[in-house]
Amino acid sequence: MPNVFRVALLSLLILLISCSDGSNQAEFTVEHAARGAFTAALSQDGRYSLVSSVEHGVSLWDNDSHGLKYQWHQSSEHENLVHSLAIAYDNSFAVTAENNTFAIWNIKNGKNHGFYQIKTGTIRDIAISNQGRYILYGRSDNVVVHLDLESGRRIEFLGHQEKINSIALSPNGHFALTGANDYSAYFWNTKTGQVIHRFNHPSRVTKVALDASGQYAFTADSLKKASIWQLTSGDLVSQLQYIARQKIFSAVRFNQSSELLLTGSPSRQMDLWQVNDGQKLGSWLVEPRSGSRPKSAVVFDVAFVNQDQALLTESSSGLLERFKRVNR
Numbered sequence: 001m002p003n004v005f006r007v008a009l010l011s012l013l014i015l016l017i018s019c020s021d022g023s024n025q026a027e028f029t030v031e032h033a034a035r036g037a038f039t040a041a042l043s044q045d046g047r048y049s050l051v052s053s054v055e056h057g058v059s060l061w062d063n064d065s066h067g068l069k070y071q072w073h074q075s076s077e078h079e080n081l082v083h084s085l086a087i088a089y090d091n092s093f094a095v096t097a098e099n100n101t102f103a104i105w106n107i108k109n110g111k112n113h114g115f116y117q118i119k120t121g122t123i124r125d126i127a128i129s130n131q132g133r134y135i136l137y138g139r140s141d142n143v144v145v146h147l148d149l150e151s152g153r154r155i156e157f158l159g160h161q162e163k164i165n166s167i168a169l170s171p172n173g174h175f176a177l178t179g180a181n182d183y184s185a186y187f188w189n190t191k192t193g194q195v196i197h198r199f200n201h202p203s204r205v206t207k208v209a210l211d212a213s214g215q216y217a218f219t220a221d222s223l224k225k226a227s228i229w230q231l232t233s234g235d236l237v238s239q240l241q242y243i244a245r246q247k248i249f250s251a252v253r254f255n256q257s258s259e260l261l262l263t264g265s266p267s268r269q270m271d272l273w274q275v276n277d278g279q280k281l282g283s284w285l286v287e288p289r290s291g292s293r294p295k296s297a298v299v300f301d302v303a304f305v306n307q308d309q310a311l312l313t314e315s316s317s318g319l320l321e322r323f324k325r326v327n328r
Helices: 005-021
Strands: 028-031 041-042 048-055 057-062 066-074 085-088 093-097 100-108 110-117 123-128 132-138 143-148 154-159 162-170 176-179 183-190 193-201 205-211 216-221 226-232 238-241 251-254 262-263 270-275 280-285 299-307 310-315 318-323
Touching: 005 143, 005 270, 041 085, 041 310, 048 093, 066 100, 100 123, 100 132, 123 162, 132 154, 132 162, 132 176, 143 176, 176 205, 176 216, 176 299, 183 205, 193 205, 193 216, 193 226, 205 251, 251 299, 262 310, 270 299, 270 310
Parallel strands: 041 299, 085 123, 162 205
Antiparallel strands: 028 318, 041 048, 048 057, 057 066, 085 093, 093 100, 100 110, 123 132, 132 143, 143 154, 162 176, 176 183, 183 193, 205 216, 216 226, 226 238, 251 262, 262 270, 270 280, 299 310, 310 318
């Protein structure tokens, strides 16, 4: 390579490095599972992390003090790890699920509020309402169950024709969004089981989410369609704008004002999107676990903090990471 080209290339590299603000690097990192996590969830406000790992069972972390709050071990006759978990929108209760059992936990005092066993199918995803009153879980046998823990009332939603992949529950527990391998997502009333909207996709629906205010739903499939819907009318608001031939989402969260959407992927990436037009506003990469081969990580959950100026992730690396949002 002639010297003039070497100089030009070196100058370009220096310019790129000097222009980089390092905004895709985490501001700080906290280890929550030394050997990596099996699954994890963040509270809506980012205050708590719920992490399932082989060595620690289920751990609840306080992200304000960066301290371990509780360690919970699910009482089960089976040797399964906790693979699905959730924190109520109001930070009152948490739910943890293995294949055939789930448990309710009080976040204020750490006490268990009951262990439950299912007899049919296996649990694929689970959610909990404010005050821990309602539980929603999707099963491998195509059924979604809504359970009122106060009255014992139980509704089985039978609209799906194939196994459930992802569910979401409104904070008050009155509405559900469920996605399955039958290429469909249903938004339905949990008191009556009545379908309000059906959202169709060209392939299996792999991820769904609701915003806390009840304005929008998010549904994504296994190929290239990720959509935001208006819940009152059922109309399409936007589709996420990306050029990848295939994009899988492992985490989704609307911000408090429902103007922004945060997503995580199985390939370390977190993306920020504009709800009204689906435009991408930024991307960040979480850290792979030290020594992992290949160097990858699944983003299990994401959250907005500090009035949306900072973003949190929990990943399979067993790390909580905080990223600064840079306005461009």
